[in-house]
Amino acid sequence: MKIGLIAMSGVRACDPELLRLGLTLPGFVERSKTIASLPSLGLLTLAGMTPDRHEVVYLDVQEIDDLHVDWADFDLVAISTFTAQAPEAYELADRCRSSGTKVVMGGLHVTCLPHEALEHCDVVMVGEGELCWPYILNDAELGALQNIYRSKPHEFDLADAPMPAYHLLDMDKYNRITVQTSRGCPWKCEFCASSILLTPKYKQKPIDKVLAEIDRVCELWPRPFIEFADDNSFVDRRYWKRLLPCLAQRKIKWFTETDISVGEDDELLTLMRQAGCAEVLIGLESPGPEGMKGLELKTDWKHKKRGDYLRLVHNIQAHGIRVNGCFVLGLDGQTTDIFDRVYDFAKELELYDVQVTLQTPFPGTPLYERLRRTGRLLEEKAWHKCTLFDLIFEPTDMTADELVTGFHNLVVRLYSDEATAWRRELFKEKYRRATNGRPHVIKESA
Helix, strand or coil, X not given: CEEEEEXXXXXXXXXXXXXXXXXXXXXXXXXXXXXXXXXXXXXXXHHHCCCCCCEEEEEEECCHHHCCCCHHHCCEEEEECCHHHHHHXXXXXXXXXXXXXXXXXXXXXXXXXXXXXXXXXXEEEECCHHHHHHHHHHHHHHCCCCCEEECCCCCCCHHHCCCCCHHHCCHHHCCCEEECCEECCCCXXXXXXXXXXXXXXXXXXXXXXXXXXXXXXXXXCCCXXXXXXXXXXXXXXXXXHHHHHHHHHHCCEEEEEECHHHHHCHHHHHHHHHCCXXXXXXXXXXXXXXXXXXXXCCCCHHHHHHHHHHHHHHHHHHCCCEEEEEEEECCCCCCCCHHHHHHHHHHHHCCCEEEEEECCCCCCCHHHHHHHHCCCECCCCCHHHCCCCCCCECCCCCCHHHHHHHHHHHHHHHCCHHHHHHHXXXXXHHHHHHCCCCCCCCCCCC
């Protein structure tokens, strides 16, 4: 069979004022380009487990009208999409089917809303694709495709993970390549729409497989920048303390997402820096208690750690690792003073990078169900607005207009040339001073 693997990519934002601002704000534009330049690791993984007798084509799609493809040439097309791109993915699926091509859809959005997706495709993959894909290929060859393939109740063992088909990529199109070391997260944040929706438990990929994937990327792309596609790296610190010296030998640069507790382990931070860690993204969420209590549904972990933010962020950056601190605007209890407080707190933390987003109720999350149940969604099924930058719910302690206007103004302040340059230069200067002696570490106050 000839199989097309289609990744819906790029950043979407509907807010015209924010789009206008994005044209002139370097920090905001850089963040958008970073997101847009990531290939679909999920589709590359499916390609890696596809038998050689099939011909596989990988396509990144930002605008479906820019595609000039005869879909009738394909026997099977698999489309992966995030929520914000779902309407466009559905339109593309409709076009493929009109050519007589069978269409499979998968990903987090489709896993949460399989019957919605089936209105536009022949097959949906619900859950972990590695468990569904072999059955889909077999049934497609037999002409006996089913409508729904579910991974549950089975769990995919990352020890069986195939080598992603990185060779299908045009490496010149990307500024970073993804490798996964783990799936899942021990924390359950109300708003989180990540692989925790695919697997109920945290699991780790064997170190030898991770290294083999990195070596393969290095063969194809000299001096790559790698993003570890984990929801929360460093949960198993013993694992990483074995992996990091091996990464150091490969002389790569890399980025990942983690939680604030990484700042508590100086040995780990030193190994990370030696192994080429350039930056970590950490969800700080809010500078104060408003909206934090109950945000993490299991143990309220983030609320309990909030008092350690200053000390731990400074410690991470003192080791030469940049911190991209993320804040969510519109949490319950936040008032119009939150915008000044986020700006001031980001400055106090001396963050190298700052990411601000609007609270977004993605389908399948506890947040979406709560807001739907209480009648606070401004629009139901407004998937095209699930961009992290468009408002689709009614806040509690300010009006919708106040939240949007405050968000716009905060973006202007945070991503101005002056503010961005100040954050960059401060980090460089502090690290220069730290490398002359022992890294500067803030002591915990009595």
